[in-house]
Protein backbone atom coordinates (compact mmCIF):
# COMPACT_ATOMS: atom_id res chain seq x y z
CA UNK A 563 0.00 0.00 0.00
CA UNK A 564 1.33 3.44 -0.94
CA UNK A 565 0.11 6.49 0.92
CA UNK A 566 -0.64 9.59 -1.10
CA UNK A 567 -0.78 13.21 -0.02
CA UNK A 568 -2.50 15.50 -2.50
CA UNK A 569 -2.33 19.26 -2.89
CA UNK A 570 -5.31 20.71 -4.78
CA UNK A 571 -7.66 17.73 -4.34
CA UNK A 572 -10.78 19.67 -5.38
CA UNK A 573 -9.34 20.79 -8.73
CA UNK A 574 -9.44 19.16 -12.15
CA UNK A 575 -6.18 17.22 -11.69
CA UNK A 576 -6.94 16.63 -8.00
CA UNK A 577 -10.30 14.98 -8.72
CA UNK A 578 -8.79 12.85 -11.49
CA UNK A 579 -6.04 11.78 -9.09
CA UNK A 580 -8.76 10.72 -6.66
CA UNK A 581 -10.31 8.71 -9.46
CA UNK A 582 -7.02 6.88 -10.05
CA UNK A 583 -6.74 6.17 -6.30
CA UNK A 584 -10.38 4.99 -6.31
CA UNK A 585 -9.70 2.64 -9.27
CA UNK A 586 -6.67 1.17 -7.51
CA UNK A 587 -7.68 1.17 -3.87
CA UNK A 588 -5.77 -2.10 -3.47
CA UNK A 589 -2.50 -0.18 -4.02
CA UNK A 590 -3.09 3.46 -3.00
CA UNK A 591 -4.61 5.32 -0.11
CA UNK A 592 -5.21 9.05 0.30
CA UNK A 593 -3.70 10.04 3.62
CA UNK A 594 -3.65 13.85 3.50
CA UNK A 595 -5.03 16.50 1.15
CA UNK A 596 -5.53 20.21 0.65
CA UNK A 597 -8.38 22.05 -0.98
CA UNK A 598 -9.09 25.75 -1.44
CA UNK A 599 -12.62 27.07 -0.99
CA UNK A 600 -14.78 24.29 -2.41
CA UNK A 601 -16.22 22.89 0.81
CA UNK A 602 -18.92 20.70 -0.78
CA UNK A 603 -16.28 18.72 -2.61
CA UNK A 604 -13.97 18.78 0.42
CA UNK A 605 -16.68 17.15 2.56
CA UNK A 606 -17.32 14.48 -0.08
CA UNK A 607 -13.61 13.65 -0.27
CA UNK A 608 -13.31 13.40 3.52
CA UNK A 609 -16.32 11.05 3.70
CA UNK A 610 -15.13 8.80 0.90
CA UNK A 611 -11.38 8.65 1.56
CA UNK A 612 -11.21 9.18 5.34
CA UNK A 613 -7.80 10.92 5.33
CA UNK A 614 -5.83 11.83 8.44
CA UNK A 615 -5.08 15.45 7.56
CA UNK A 616 -7.06 18.08 5.64
CA UNK A 617 -5.91 21.61 4.79
CA UNK A 618 -8.28 24.34 3.57
CA UNK A 619 -7.74 27.97 2.64
CA UNK A 620 -9.91 29.70 5.30
CA UNK A 621 -9.97 29.59 9.06
CA UNK A 622 -13.80 29.62 9.23
CA UNK A 623 -14.12 26.65 6.89
CA UNK A 624 -11.49 24.84 8.95
CA UNK A 625 -13.39 25.41 12.21
CA UNK A 626 -16.67 24.25 10.66
CA UNK A 627 -15.08 21.02 9.38
CA UNK A 628 -13.45 20.42 12.77
CA UNK A 629 -16.84 20.61 14.44
CA UNK A 630 -18.42 18.32 11.85
CA UNK A 631 -15.97 15.43 11.69
CA UNK A 632 -14.53 13.23 14.41
CA UNK A 633 -11.21 13.91 16.03
CA UNK A 634 -9.32 11.20 14.15
CA UNK A 635 -8.94 13.76 11.33
CA UNK A 636 -6.73 16.85 11.79
CA UNK A 637 -7.70 20.09 10.08
CA UNK A 638 -5.56 23.12 9.34
CA UNK A 639 -5.78 26.23 7.17
CA UNK A 640 -3.82 28.83 5.25
CA UNK A 641 -0.72 28.68 3.09
CA UNK A 642 1.42 27.16 5.85
CA UNK A 643 -0.95 24.22 6.05
CA UNK A 644 -0.11 23.30 2.44
CA UNK A 645 3.34 22.48 3.79
CA UNK A 646 1.86 20.17 6.43
CA UNK A 647 0.16 18.18 3.67
CA UNK A 648 3.27 18.24 1.48
CA UNK A 649 5.53 16.78 4.18
CA UNK A 650 2.96 14.53 5.88
CA UNK A 651 5.12 11.89 7.49
CA UNK A 652 3.23 8.77 6.48
CA UNK A 653 2.91 9.79 2.80
CA UNK A 654 5.10 8.02 0.25
CA UNK A 655 4.17 10.21 -2.72
CA UNK A 656 3.06 13.83 -2.88
CA UNK A 657 0.85 14.72 -5.84
CA UNK A 658 1.16 18.46 -6.30
CA UNK A 659 -1.94 19.57 -8.20
CA UNK A 660 -2.40 22.97 -6.62
CA UNK A 661 -2.74 25.93 -8.94
CA UNK A 662 -0.07 28.58 -9.23
CA UNK A 663 3.23 29.54 -7.63
CA UNK A 664 1.67 29.07 -4.18
CA UNK A 665 2.88 25.48 -4.74
CA UNK A 666 6.56 26.45 -4.69
CA UNK A 667 7.31 26.51 -0.96
CA UNK A 668 5.39 23.27 -0.17
CA UNK A 669 7.27 21.57 -3.04
CA UNK A 670 10.65 22.65 -1.70
CA UNK A 671 9.70 21.46 1.78
CA UNK A 672 8.49 18.10 0.42
CA UNK A 673 11.81 17.68 -1.37
CA UNK A 674 13.67 18.35 1.89
CA UNK A 675 11.42 15.74 3.54
CA UNK A 676 12.52 13.36 0.74
CA UNK A 677 9.07 12.74 -0.67
CA UNK A 678 8.70 11.42 -4.19
CA UNK A 679 6.73 14.12 -6.01
CA UNK A 680 4.27 13.72 -8.88
CA UNK A 681 4.19 17.28 -10.15
CA UNK A 682 1.30 18.77 -12.11
CA UNK A 683 1.83 22.25 -10.67
CA UNK A 684 3.90 23.65 -13.57
CA UNK A 685 3.92 27.24 -12.23
CA UNK A 686 6.26 26.06 -9.48
CA UNK A 687 8.82 24.84 -12.03
CA UNK A 688 8.45 27.97 -14.13
CA UNK A 689 8.84 30.42 -11.28
CA UNK A 690 11.84 28.74 -9.63
CA UNK A 691 12.89 25.67 -11.61
CA UNK A 692 16.54 26.16 -10.66
CA UNK A 693 15.75 25.98 -6.93
CA UNK A 694 13.44 22.99 -7.28
CA UNK A 695 15.83 20.95 -9.43
CA UNK A 696 18.83 21.81 -7.29
CA UNK A 697 16.97 20.74 -4.14
CA UNK A 698 15.80 17.54 -5.85
CA UNK A 699 19.38 16.68 -6.84
CA UNK A 700 20.76 17.45 -3.38
CA UNK A 701 18.12 15.36 -1.64
CA UNK A 702 18.08 12.62 -4.27
CA UNK A 703 14.35 13.05 -4.76
CA UNK A 704 12.44 12.00 -7.86
CA UNK A 705 10.15 14.48 -9.62
CA UNK A 706 7.67 12.58 -11.76
CA UNK A 707 5.91 14.64 -14.44
CA UNK A 708 2.10 14.65 -14.56
CA UNK A 709 1.68 17.17 -17.36
CA UNK A 710 0.81 15.00 -20.38
CA UNK A 711 3.60 16.35 -22.63
CA UNK A 712 6.25 15.85 -19.97
CA UNK A 713 4.94 12.43 -19.07
CA UNK A 714 5.20 11.54 -22.78
CA UNK A 715 8.81 12.73 -22.93
CA UNK A 716 9.63 10.96 -19.66
CA UNK A 717 8.19 7.74 -21.11
CA UNK A 718 10.05 8.18 -24.40
CA UNK A 719 13.29 8.59 -22.45
CA UNK A 720 13.04 5.38 -20.44
CA UNK A 721 16.19 3.37 -21.07
CA UNK A 722 17.72 6.15 -23.19
CA UNK A 723 20.86 8.14 -22.55
CA UNK A 724 19.83 11.82 -22.26
CA UNK A 725 23.12 12.71 -24.01
CA UNK A 726 21.63 11.33 -27.25
CA UNK A 727 18.72 13.78 -27.34
CA UNK A 728 18.63 15.96 -30.44
CA UNK A 729 15.47 17.78 -29.41
CA UNK A 730 12.23 17.57 -27.47
CA UNK A 731 9.06 18.13 -29.50
CA UNK A 732 6.12 19.33 -27.42
CA UNK A 733 2.77 19.01 -29.14
CA UNK A 734 0.11 21.70 -28.75
CA UNK A 735 -3.58 21.32 -29.50
CA UNK A 736 -3.91 25.03 -30.25
CA UNK A 737 -6.53 25.67 -27.57
CA UNK A 738 -9.98 27.17 -27.97
CA UNK A 739 -9.00 29.71 -30.62
CA UNK A 740 -6.56 27.81 -32.83
CA UNK A 741 -8.60 28.51 -35.97
CA UNK A 742 -9.11 32.23 -35.36
CA UNK A 743 -6.97 35.06 -36.68
CA UNK A 744 -5.43 37.61 -34.31
CA UNK A 745 -7.98 40.12 -35.44
CA UNK A 746 -10.78 37.77 -34.43
CA UNK A 747 -9.28 37.44 -30.96
CA UNK A 748 -9.95 41.06 -30.02
CA UNK A 749 -13.52 40.55 -28.85
CA UNK A 750 -13.59 36.91 -27.69
CA UNK A 751 -15.45 36.22 -24.43
CA UNK A 752 -14.45 34.35 -21.28
CA UNK A 753 -17.04 31.71 -22.09
CA UNK A 754 -15.59 31.07 -25.56
CA UNK A 755 -12.07 30.92 -24.16
CA UNK A 756 -13.15 28.33 -21.59
CA UNK A 757 -14.42 25.99 -24.30
CA UNK A 758 -11.36 23.80 -25.03
CA UNK A 759 -11.78 21.40 -27.97
CA UNK A 760 -9.88 18.38 -26.56
CA UNK A 761 -9.25 18.61 -22.81
CA UNK A 762 -11.43 19.31 -19.82
CA UNK A 763 -9.28 21.28 -17.36
CA UNK A 764 -9.36 23.99 -14.69
CA UNK A 765 -10.24 27.54 -15.80
CA UNK A 766 -6.74 29.05 -15.57
CA UNK A 767 -4.99 26.41 -17.67
CA UNK A 768 -7.83 26.48 -20.23
CA UNK A 769 -7.20 30.21 -20.73
CA UNK A 770 -3.45 29.50 -20.82
CA UNK A 771 -4.12 27.02 -23.61
CA UNK A 772 -6.11 29.61 -25.56
CA UNK A 773 -3.30 32.19 -25.27
CA UNK A 774 -0.67 29.43 -25.85
CA UNK A 775 1.02 30.54 -22.62
CA UNK A 776 0.37 27.02 -21.39
CA UNK A 777 2.79 25.73 -24.04
CA UNK A 778 5.24 28.48 -23.09
CA UNK A 779 5.10 27.42 -19.44
CA UNK A 780 5.55 23.83 -20.59
CA UNK A 781 8.67 24.69 -22.61
CA UNK A 782 10.20 26.14 -19.42
CA UNK A 783 8.93 23.17 -17.42
CA UNK A 784 10.60 20.78 -19.92
CA UNK A 785 13.83 22.78 -19.78
CA UNK A 786 14.05 22.18 -16.03
CA UNK A 787 12.67 18.65 -15.79
CA UNK A 788 14.90 17.25 -18.55
CA UNK A 789 17.84 19.67 -18.29
CA UNK A 790 17.65 20.58 -22.01
CA UNK A 791 18.57 23.99 -23.48
CA UNK A 792 15.72 26.04 -24.97
CA UNK A 793 17.08 25.82 -28.52
CA UNK A 794 16.54 22.05 -28.35
CA UNK A 795 12.87 22.36 -27.38
CA UNK A 796 10.38 22.72 -30.21
CA UNK A 797 6.61 23.14 -30.25
CA UNK A 798 4.45 21.53 -32.93
CA UNK A 799 0.76 22.20 -33.49
CA UNK A 800 -1.13 18.89 -33.43
CA UNK A 801 -4.84 19.46 -33.23
CA UNK A 802 -5.97 15.96 -32.22
CA UNK A 803 -3.89 15.75 -28.98
CA UNK A 804 -3.18 12.06 -29.66
CA UNK A 805 0.62 12.31 -29.75
CA UNK A 806 1.35 13.81 -26.36
CA UNK A 807 4.98 14.71 -27.22
CA UNK A 808 8.11 13.25 -28.77
CA UNK A 809 11.86 12.98 -28.43
CA UNK A 810 14.16 13.11 -31.44
CA UNK A 811 17.57 11.48 -30.99
CA UNK A 812 20.87 12.16 -32.76
CA UNK A 813 20.38 9.17 -35.05
CA UNK A 814 17.19 10.84 -36.38
CA UNK A 815 14.88 8.36 -34.63
CA UNK A 816 11.81 9.92 -33.02
CA UNK A 817 10.03 8.26 -30.10
CA UNK A 818 6.50 9.43 -29.38
CA UNK A 819 3.90 8.55 -26.75
CA UNK A 820 0.29 8.31 -27.91
CA UNK A 821 -3.04 7.99 -26.16
CA UNK A 822 -6.53 9.42 -25.87
CA UNK A 823 -6.59 12.83 -24.16
CA UNK A 824 -7.28 11.67 -20.60
CA UNK A 825 -5.16 13.16 -17.80
CA UNK A 826 -5.76 10.12 -15.61
CA UNK A 827 -3.27 8.20 -17.76
CA UNK A 828 -0.23 10.40 -16.99
CA UNK A 829 -1.42 10.82 -13.38
CA UNK A 830 -1.60 7.07 -12.97
CA UNK A 831 1.79 6.54 -14.62
CA UNK A 832 3.38 8.99 -12.17
CA UNK A 833 1.92 6.96 -9.30
CA UNK A 834 2.76 3.51 -10.65
CA UNK A 835 6.14 4.35 -12.24
CA UNK A 836 8.14 2.32 -13.24
CA UNK A 837 5.23 -0.13 -13.28
CA UNK A 838 2.01 0.21 -15.31
CA UNK A 839 -1.50 -0.62 -14.10
CA UNK A 840 -4.58 -1.44 -16.20
CA UNK A 841 -6.80 1.42 -17.28
CA UNK A 842 -10.54 1.43 -18.13
CA UNK A 843 -11.16 0.12 -21.68
CA UNK A 844 -13.20 3.15 -22.68
CA UNK A 845 -10.04 5.24 -22.79
CA UNK A 846 -8.16 3.07 -25.28
CA UNK A 847 -6.81 4.56 -28.45
CA UNK A 848 -8.38 3.45 -31.72
CA UNK A 849 -6.14 4.73 -34.50
CA UNK A 850 -8.16 3.10 -37.28
CA UNK A 851 -11.17 5.08 -36.12
CA UNK A 852 -9.15 8.32 -35.88
CA UNK A 853 -7.76 7.77 -39.37
CA UNK A 854 -5.59 10.90 -39.71
CA UNK A 855 -3.34 13.02 -37.52
CA UNK A 856 -2.40 16.59 -38.40
CA UNK A 857 0.73 18.63 -37.74
CA UNK A 858 1.55 22.26 -38.38
CA UNK A 859 4.40 24.61 -37.59
CA UNK A 860 3.79 27.03 -34.70
CA UNK A 861 3.31 30.65 -35.67
CA UNK A 862 5.06 32.63 -32.92
CA UNK A 863 3.45 35.92 -33.91
CA UNK A 864 -0.03 34.45 -33.91
CA UNK A 865 0.68 32.88 -30.52
CA UNK A 866 2.65 35.75 -29.03
CA UNK A 867 2.62 34.40 -25.46
CA UNK A 868 4.71 31.44 -26.61
CA UNK A 869 7.32 33.86 -27.94
CA UNK A 870 7.32 35.78 -24.64
CA UNK A 871 7.80 32.53 -22.73
CA UNK A 872 10.78 31.46 -24.86
CA UNK A 873 12.34 34.91 -24.39
CA UNK A 874 11.82 34.83 -20.62
CA UNK A 875 13.12 31.27 -20.44
CA UNK A 876 16.29 32.07 -22.38
CA UNK A 877 16.87 35.27 -20.35
CA UNK A 878 16.55 33.20 -17.16
CA UNK A 879 17.07 34.52 -13.62
CA UNK A 880 13.90 36.23 -12.42
CA UNK A 881 12.37 36.66 -15.91
CA UNK A 882 10.34 33.41 -15.81
CA UNK A 883 9.13 34.40 -12.32
CA UNK A 884 7.81 37.66 -13.75
CA UNK A 885 6.32 35.87 -16.76
CA UNK A 886 4.45 33.45 -14.52
CA UNK A 887 3.24 35.94 -11.91
CA UNK A 888 2.11 38.44 -14.57
CA UNK A 889 0.29 35.66 -16.38
CA UNK A 890 -1.44 34.39 -13.23
CA UNK A 891 -2.61 37.91 -12.35
CA UNK A 892 -3.64 38.83 -15.90
CA UNK A 893 -5.57 35.59 -16.47
CA UNK A 894 -7.35 36.07 -13.17
CA UNK A 895 -8.27 39.61 -14.35
CA UNK A 896 -9.55 38.22 -17.67
CA UNK A 897 -11.64 35.56 -15.90
CA UNK A 898 -13.19 38.30 -13.76
CA UNK A 899 -14.06 40.29 -16.90
CA UNK A 900 -11.67 43.16 -16.07
CA UNK A 901 -9.61 42.97 -19.28
CA UNK A 902 -9.95 41.68 -22.83
CA UNK A 903 -8.28 38.54 -24.11
CA UNK A 904 -5.42 40.21 -26.00
CA UNK A 905 -4.65 42.41 -23.00
CA UNK A 906 -3.33 39.33 -21.21
CA UNK A 907 -0.23 39.26 -23.43
CA UNK A 908 0.07 43.06 -23.40
CA UNK A 909 0.23 43.12 -19.60
CA UNK A 910 2.72 40.27 -19.44
CA UNK A 911 4.96 42.02 -21.95
CA UNK A 912 4.77 45.25 -19.92
CA UNK A 913 5.73 43.44 -16.73
CA UNK A 914 8.67 41.73 -18.44
CA UNK A 915 10.01 44.88 -20.08
CA UNK A 916 10.03 46.96 -16.88
CA UNK A 917 11.75 44.27 -14.80
CA UNK A 918 15.47 44.35 -14.12
CA UNK A 919 16.56 40.75 -14.26
CA UNK A 920 18.21 39.28 -11.19
CA UNK A 921 20.57 36.55 -12.33
CA UNK A 922 20.64 33.94 -9.55
CA UNK A 923 17.58 34.61 -7.38
CA UNK A 924 17.17 32.82 -4.04
CA UNK A 925 13.79 31.85 -2.63
CA UNK A 926 13.04 35.15 -0.93
CA UNK A 927 13.97 37.11 -4.09
CA UNK A 928 11.63 34.88 -6.12
CA UNK A 929 8.84 35.45 -3.60
CA UNK A 930 9.39 39.23 -3.62
CA UNK A 931 9.45 39.44 -7.44
CA UNK A 932 6.34 37.26 -7.65
CA UNK A 933 4.45 39.49 -5.22
CA UNK A 934 5.66 42.74 -6.75
CA UNK A 935 4.71 41.62 -10.27
CA UNK A 936 1.21 40.62 -9.17
CA UNK A 937 0.60 43.97 -7.53
CA UNK A 938 1.92 45.77 -10.63
CA UNK A 939 -0.53 43.86 -12.86
CA UNK A 940 -3.37 44.34 -10.35
CA UNK A 941 -2.72 48.10 -10.46
CA UNK A 942 -3.23 47.99 -14.25
CA UNK A 943 -6.38 45.88 -14.26
Ligand code: NDP
Pocket residue numbers: 569570571572573574575576596597598599600601619659660661662664682683684685708709710761762763764765766767825
Ligand atom coordinates in the same frame (compact mmCIF):
# COMPACT_ATOMS: atom_id res chain seq x y z
P1 NDP B 1 -8.03 23.85 -10.80
O1 NDP B 1 -8.27 25.28 -10.79
O2 NDP B 1 -9.08 22.93 -11.32
O3 NDP B 1 -7.71 23.36 -9.31
C1 NDP B 1 -6.80 24.02 -8.49
C2 NDP B 1 -6.77 23.39 -7.11
O4 NDP B 1 -5.94 24.19 -6.27
C3 NDP B 1 -8.13 23.34 -6.41
O5 NDP B 1 -8.13 22.26 -5.51
C4 NDP B 1 -8.17 24.68 -5.66
O6 NDP B 1 -9.05 24.66 -4.55
C5 NDP B 1 -6.72 24.76 -5.20
N1 NDP B 1 -6.24 26.11 -5.00
C6 NDP B 1 -6.25 27.14 -5.89
N2 NDP B 1 -5.66 28.23 -5.36
C7 NDP B 1 -5.28 27.89 -4.11
C8 NDP B 1 -4.63 28.59 -3.05
N3 NDP B 1 -4.25 29.87 -3.18
N4 NDP B 1 -4.39 27.93 -1.89
C9 NDP B 1 -4.76 26.63 -1.75
N5 NDP B 1 -5.37 25.93 -2.71
C10 NDP B 1 -5.63 26.54 -3.87
O7 NDP B 1 -6.64 23.60 -11.56
P2 NDP B 1 -6.16 22.36 -12.42
O8 NDP B 1 -6.45 21.09 -11.69
O9 NDP B 1 -6.62 22.53 -13.81
O10 NDP B 1 -4.59 22.61 -12.45
C11 NDP B 1 -3.76 22.36 -11.32
C12 NDP B 1 -2.31 22.39 -11.77
O11 NDP B 1 -2.08 21.33 -12.68
C13 NDP B 1 -1.92 23.69 -12.51
O12 NDP B 1 -0.60 24.00 -12.22
C14 NDP B 1 -2.05 23.30 -13.98
O13 NDP B 1 -1.20 24.04 -14.81
C15 NDP B 1 -1.59 21.84 -13.92
N6 NDP B 1 -2.08 21.01 -15.01
C16 NDP B 1 -3.42 20.84 -15.17
C17 NDP B 1 -3.92 20.05 -16.21
C18 NDP B 1 -5.38 19.79 -16.34
O14 NDP B 1 -5.79 18.96 -17.16
N7 NDP B 1 -6.25 20.43 -15.57
C19 NDP B 1 -3.02 19.41 -17.16
C20 NDP B 1 -1.63 19.61 -16.87
C21 NDP B 1 -1.18 20.40 -15.83
P3 NDP B 1 -10.65 25.00 -4.63
O15 NDP B 1 -11.12 24.60 -5.98
O16 NDP B 1 -11.21 24.13 -3.52
O17 NDP B 1 -10.78 26.45 -4.35
Ligand code: MG
Pocket residue numbers: 709710711780
Ligand atom coordinates in the same frame (compact mmCIF):
# COMPACT_ATOMS: atom_id res chain seq x y z
MG1 MG C 1 0.13 19.89 -20.80
